[in-house]
Amino acid sequence: MEDRRETPLIRLPCLEERLRLPHVYAKCEMGNPTGTHKDRIAGGLVLAAIRDGAAGVTAGSCGNLGVALSRASRARGLPCTVFVPIRYHHTRSEEMTGLGAVVIAQGDNYEAAVRASRSFARKRRLFDANPVGRGGRIAILAYGAIVDELMAQCPVPLGSIWLPVGNGTCAAGVHARLRHHGVEVRIGVVGSAGNTALTASLASGRLVELDAARLLETEVNEPLVNWSSFHAREAMDAVLGTGGHFCDATDEQLVLASDGMFRHAGLRVSPAGAAGLVGLRAFASQLDRASAHVVVLTG
Incomplete structure (x- = not known):
């Protein structure tokens, strides 16, 4: 089923000059089948559901996981139900239904959609593909492949990896894989100003x-917004344990980052997906010039 290939690593000379760093790259997760890093975890979640003999799979999503899970489920002939927040703008619901999934709009925010999905899973004996419990462990393991690819692709040693964050699952997976390889790389994370529990936790120290x-x-920040980051503890360890950095970005900064990627590198990436670039720019003066610094463009 899995036709996903490693995503491209593209050098960014325009940023190298501006930031005075000789090795700056973009890891282009837009190259995944449904256009985001969520494809990395969807296949493993569906396979786990099949191994369990589940009647189907379900998750709450603001859009990207839902599409990736819908695609992976269709490829395996497994029913898929996705819960999306009622008031979100870009839930990609039409894509999900086009892939054969059932989409249910429920709850005012992402966490409410997840709660509805988890309750639905228990009642219907479906596989809970939400980023908590077993589903979260599967996701953390799968995201580690980003590190494997970067180590093979990057011509110089990695110095830092920059990620957008909501739940912190991807950051947790990247950190776990770096530890597995025994390499020291700073992890930087960027959330939405005043709207991401993980970066608020890092700022508070708890x-x-x-x-x-x-x-x-907003239409710009939705993938980064949550009041309770499911993997906040693991993601805090990722940042603090690597001597990394964190910050929040305004909608204006996210849009400028997205526009800059297209204008200077020809890369089409959503504003939220380009959030890591805001962090790299903010902390560039503190980074090692001999190492590679990678912005993960998540979709």
């Missing part, structure tokens, strides 16, 4: 949850 009623979801 795990915190945000007031869901005060979050501001």
Whole structure:
């Protein structure tokens, strides 16, 4: 079933000159089948469901995981149900239904969609593909492949990896794989200003949850918004344990990062998917010039 290939690593000379760093690259997760890094985890989640003899698979999603899971489920002939937040703008629901999934709009935010999906899984004996429990462990393991590819692709040793964050699952997976290889690489993460529990936790020095009623979801920041990051603890370890960095980005900064990727490198990436670039720019002066610095463009 799995026709996913390793995603391209592209050098960014335009940024090298501006940031005064000689080795800057973009890891282009847009090259995955449904256009985001979520394809890396969908196949493993579906295979786990099949091994369990589950009648189907379900997850809550703001869009990208839902499409990736729908595609992987169709390839294996497994029913898929995706719960999406009612008020989100870019849930990719039409793509999911086109791939044969059932899409249910429920809850005002991402966490509410996940709760609805988890309840549905228990009642229907479906595989819970949400990024918690077993589903989360599968996702963390699968995201480690990003590191394997980077180590093979990058012509100089890695110095830092920059990621957008919501739940922190991808950051946790990258960190786990770096430790497996025994290499020291800084991990930088970027959330949405005032809307990401993980970066709020890093700023506070402890795990915190945000007031869901005060979050501001927009068409730009939706993939980064949550009041409770499911893998906040592991992602905090990833940043703090590697001497990495974190920051938040405004919608304007996210849009500028996306526009810059297209204007200077011809890469089409969503504003949220380009969030790592905001962090790289902010901390460039603190990075080692002899190493490679990679922005993971997640979709």
